[in-house]
Amino acid sequence: MAIAFNHTIVAARDRAEAAAFFTEMFGLPDAREFGPFLAVAIDHGASLDYAQVPPDAEIHPQHYAFLVSEPEFDEIYGRIRERGLQHWADPHGQHPGEINHNDGGRGVYFQDPSGHYLEIITTPYGSGG
Template identity: 45%
Template sequence: MSTRLNHTIVWCRDKQVSANFLTGLLGLPAPEPFGPMLIVKLDNGVSLDFYDNDPPIASQHYAFLMGDEDFDATFARLLANGQPWWADPGKQRLKEINDYAGGRRVYFDDPDGHLLEIFTRE
């Protein structure tokens, strides 16, 4: 077996709020409890394991590669939520879409300040 990422822990103030934010935005199934965590399963077998932690929460970056139709649906939900978004991780290009490599990508914050990215081309 080759080495693959299986899961990572996402530190958050409220795992229910954070996990539901992500699943709702990305159109994923509801998170599943596992011990003290809420597990969000992605299509490639990797999971994000949301775990409550006391502030301060160190900001991390999570990037989600998706097809064009999924990007359109996710981006529509992002707009409907009134969520600020940027074309760059430094948050300098507000309300722009990055077209790097002929695809599309945007960056936005989750409830705990983690920088999330959705994109269509590597």
């Protein structure tokens, strides 16, 4: 049986701000209303569904990693730098302002407006290179 990722719910302080940040950073079409969510379509029919949380709710930061092409990495990393966003080469933030070259590719971590960690990589980890 083939298993494919379909969607996940992303908690946000401001779902419109969070969805717009993601679509702008990744160069994707605007989110669409889907029930109580703002859904951002990603590859293979999957989506990130942004949900508004109550003002007093605690958001537990999650990690979302995306495999992107070399040109897409350049575009997204360019937007990170243009916005002056804090970013790191590693998940622990010990190499600020840098990218990694794990497995012969490139990768970087940064945060969205709700504090979730976004990661872009050009080569899957553990693939050699």
